[in-house]
Amino acid sequence: MAQAGKKNRSTPAPVGINVDREQLLRFYRQMLKIRLFEEQVNQLYLGAKMPGLAHLYIGQEAVAVGVCEALRPDDYITSTHRGHGHCLAKGASVDKMFAELLGKVDGYCRGKGGSMHIADQERGNLGANAIVGGSAGIATGAALSAKMRGTDQVAVCFFGEGALGQGLLYECMNMASLWKLPVIYLCENNLYNEYTHYSETTAGEIEARAKAFGIPTEAIEAQDVELVYRTMSKLVERARKGDGPSFLLCNTYRFHGHHVGDIDRAYYRPKKEEEEWKERRDPVKLLADKLVRSEIVDRKFLAQTENEIASEIKSGADFALNAPYPDPEEVNQHVYA
Amino acid sequence: MKAEKPSPSDRVITFAQAINEALAEEMRRDPKVFILGEDVAEAGTPFKVLSGLVKEFGKERVIDSPISEAGIAGVCVGAAMTGMRPVVDIMFGDFATLVMDQMVNQAAKTHYMSGGKLKVPMVMRTTLGATRRSAAQHSQSLHALFSHIPGLKVVLPSTPYDAKGLLKTAIRDENPVVFFEDKMMYQQKGIVPAEDYTIPFGAADVKRVGKDITLVATSSMVEVSLKAADILQGSGISAEIVDVRTTVPLDKETLIASAKKTTRAIVVDEGYERYGVTAEIASVIADGAFYYLDAPVKRMGAMDVPVPFSPVLEDQTVPTPESVAEAAKKLCRKSF
Numbered sequence: 001m002a003q004a005g006k007k008n009r010s011t012p013a014p015v016g017i018n019v020d021r022e023q024l025l026r027f028y029r030q031m032l033k034i035r036l037f038e039e040q041v042n043q044l045y046l047g048a049k050m051p052g053l054a055h056l057y058i059g060q061e062a063v064a065v066g067v068c069e070a071l072r073p074d075d076y077i078t079s080t081h082r083g084h085g086h087c088l089a090k091g092a093s094v095d096k097m098f099a100e101l102l103g104k105v106d107g108y109c110r111g112k113g114g115s116m117h118i119a120d121q122e123r124g125n126l127g128a129n130a131i132v133g134g135s136a137g138i139a140t141g142a143a144l145s146a147k148m149r150g151t152d153q154v155a156v157c158f159f160g161e162g163a164l165g166q167g168l169l170y171e172c173m174n175m176a177s178l179w180k181l182p183v184i185y186l187c188e189n190n191l192y193n194e195y196t197h198y199s200e201t202t203a204g205e206i207e208a209r210a211k212a213f214g215i216p217t218e219a220i221e222a223q224d225v226e227l228v229y230r231t232m233s234k235l236v237e238r239a240r241k242g243d244g245p246s247f248l249l250c251n252t253y254r255f256h257g258h259h260v261g262d263i264d265r266a267y268y269r270p271k272k273e274e275e276e277w278k279e280r281r282d283p284v285k286l287l288a289d290k291l292v293r294s295e296i297v298d299r300k301f302l303a304q305t306e307n308e309i310a311s312e313i314k315s316g317a318d319f320a321l322n323a324p325y326p327d328p329e330e331v332n333q334h335v336y337a
Numbered sequence: 338m339k340a341e342k343p344s345p346s347d348r349v350i351t352f353a354q355a356i357n358e359a360l361a362e363e364m365r366r367d368p369k370v371f372i373l374g375e376d377v378a379e380a381g382t383p384f385k386v387l388s389g390l391v392k393e394f395g396k397e398r399v400i401d402s403p404i405s406e407a408g409i410a411g412v413c414v415g416a417a418m419t420g421m422r423p424v425v426d427i428m429f430g431d432f433a434t435l436v437m438d439q440m441v442n443q444a445a446k447t448h449y450m451s452g453g454k455l456k457v458p459m460v461m462r463t464t465l466g467a468t469r470r471s472a473a474q475h476s477q478s479l480h481a482l483f484s485h486i487p488g489l490k491v492v493l494p495s496t497p498y499d500a501k502g503l504l505k506t507a508i509r510d511e512n513p514v515v516f517f518e519d520k521m522m523y524q525q526k527g528i529v530p531a532e533d534y535t536i537p538f539g540a541a542d543v544k545r546v547g548k549d550i551t552l553v554a555t556s557s558m559v560e561v562s563l564k565a566a567d568i569l570q571g572s573g574i575s576a577e578i579v580d581v582r583t584t585v586p587l588d589k590e591t592l593i594a595s596a597k598k599t600t601r602a603i604v605v606d607e608g609y610e611r612y613g614v615t616a617e618i619a620s621v622i623a624d625g626a627f628y629y630l631d632a633p634v635k636r637m638g639a640m641d642v643p644v645p646f647s648p649v650l651e652d653q654t655v656p657t658p659e660s661v662a663e664a665a666k667k668l669c670r671k672s673f
Contacts, residue, residue, distance in 0.1 A: 121451070142416070144421075171409075
């Protein structure tokens with residue numbers, strides 16, 4: 001069932017892609033920003049400051065950061081209901097993110113989208129999507145558009161393993177392969193389709209599904225941000241050159257529940273499994289250990305970094321808490337362009 | 338069809354040619370416009386509406402797709418969000434059910450959900466209309482489903498002239514537009530200027546002026562209503578025909594003004610009658626013209642049954658000139 005106890009069966013890192021000290025530190029900062037952002041979101045929920053719910057990305061940070069660091073600002077992503085990490089990794093600012101989560105007018109979507117619909121087109125983020133697998137067409141269409149417009153932009157379609165049950169994904173992969181579109185299908189397998197282990201919903205091999213369309217496929221242990229970045233860089237380069245789509249399966253884990261209110265989880269997954277992942281396969285901790293072990297920085301430096309990010313998060317949350325709600329008149333605006 | 342007879346200098350082409358010409362003109366004007374659909378290139382669709390376009394614009398802009406309605410609609414949403422102006426061809430309106438998530442949850446909501454930042458300037462062309470002996474899954478008129486959704490615009494041309502002008506407007510619109518063509522109308526002829534022109538959305542067209550009763554009609558039912566008006570004329574009843582042309586946006590003013598003038602109205606539409614377009618339009622008229630009306634507003638839509646195959650059964654399911662004229666006579670009887 002769970003892969004927590006298994007030995008790390010990571011794919012060998014692709015050669016030829018260098019990751020320097022500055023990049024590793026940047027990865028760390030970005031992952032930590034997502035972690036602390038999401039912890040703050042949970043606090044806002046617990047304090048009844050946030051309307052609705054949110055789906056936390058904690059545990060999967062290495063995927064969003066490793067992927068988005070391999071992209072240019074003008075490359076496209078489409079995201080999911082669990083999308084805060086993707087947004088931040090693509091360059092969104094925490095204050096406008098928090099404002100959106102609180103339904104405030106200063107949010108990315110003027111409070112009209114909320115947690116599950118943040119879009120930030122200036123950084124190529126075509127939006128989170130609350131329909132599981134719903135953005136497969138959008139990402140594939142963005143790739144077709146890039147090709148038709150003669151740019152070398154690529155599109156990344158983030159989805160969870162739950163989206164493997166949606167037919168749209170396969171229709172789109174078929175077209176992407178036929179037309180050699182610059183799109184990367186990025187499957188984050190966090191083991192659970194909402195409250196159900198993926199093994200109960202997913203027949204056969206996940207990678208075989210993409211391979212059936214002639215799409216090159218890789219699978220990695222995605223708690224290692226450097227490995228995600230290296231693998232992704234290779235796939236991005238391939239897409240940019242015009243060699244077509246690829247499929248990357250990122251094995252990861254959702255540390256929290258399906259959403260902030262999913263506290264009592266024992267009926268669908270053992271506490272021991274959660275503890276093992278948190279203890280041994282926390283992507284933020286793994287990178288911190290590596291930075292110290294390789295003597296790139298010391299623990300004091302990491303603590304200082306954490307303080308800086310914590311204060312950015314705090315001021316972002318304060319900004320959002322103090323921001324105004326939209327004018328009620330706005331309810332009728334933006335229905336049509 | 339316009340009541341006027343074409344003069345010898347007017348050019349007459351078919352409804353299908355008008356659609357084809359609108360697409361060709363827009364594709365020449367704007368390199369961002371492209372067509373994606375099943376059998377759209379060499380085949381020019383099973384209805385031959387797109388014949389010849391691939392020759393002029395190439396397979397890069399007239400793209401044959403797999404049989405994946407949801408997928409191609411979704412791809413067009415993404416292309417539209419990123420700078421293109423796609424026209425997706427959904428062969429039969431019945432297949433609209435397959436594209437629902439992409440049109441309803443994605444295309445229609447993207448602009449709003451993003452607080453006005455993202456736009457989806459795409460057109461979904463599809464067909465409607467029964468009596469082609471195609472049975473229950475190739476005969477429906479499902480425009481009410483799309484008219485229900487905020488964020489979509491819905492267009493229902495009834496003549497070759499309107500088809501060209503409205504399709505050009507649809508392609509230039511910044512929003513997702515669902516464009517319904519009556520597949521029984523493709524060979525119908527009408528006057529269509531060879532030059533560039535557009536017809537604004539939300540502008541109903543009075544296809545025939547009358548004084549005793551208003552027949553509000555859409556798409557295929559405009560022709561039916563015009564024929565009904567001819568029958569009614571024989572009984573001394575003067576019917577005014579108002580073609581709504583777009584259900585979203587809806588030109589309420591013109592409908593209400595006509596009903597106020599004639600004091601009676603029937604709404605005729607080929608969609609299922611129950612919860613259909615006729616209900617919405619009738620309620621608009623009832624609200625706006627209540628104190629002027631001499632009779633309740635009547636609705637005539639398709640029968641609430643799956644469209645049957647056998648001609649003897651199918652022909653009963655849609656309003657005909659005779660049934661519309663009969664209903665109009667009943668509404669007018671008291672005062673004639």
